[in-house]
Amino acid sequence: MNLKIIGSLFYIFLFLTSKTATAQLSESSKIGILTIGPGKDVYSAFGHSAMRITDTVLRIDNV
DSSP: OHHHHHHHHHHHHHHHHOOOOOOOOOTTOEEEEEEEOOOSSGGGTTOEEEEEEEETTTTEEEO
C-alpha cells in the first residue's frame, strides 16, 4: 500500500515540475556539444557531456 502512495506522489511530482519548451529559436541560434574527458576523482571518472544552446537575438545561453 505504501509503495502505491509513494509511486503516485512521485508521478505527481514529476508532472508538476516538468517544463515544456515552447520558445522557437531564431536564425542566428547555435547548438553545440561540450565534452570534458575523464579525470582522476571518482565523480569525474567517466567524463561529462552537455548541450549548449545560444541565441543572440533571444538572449539565450543555456547549457
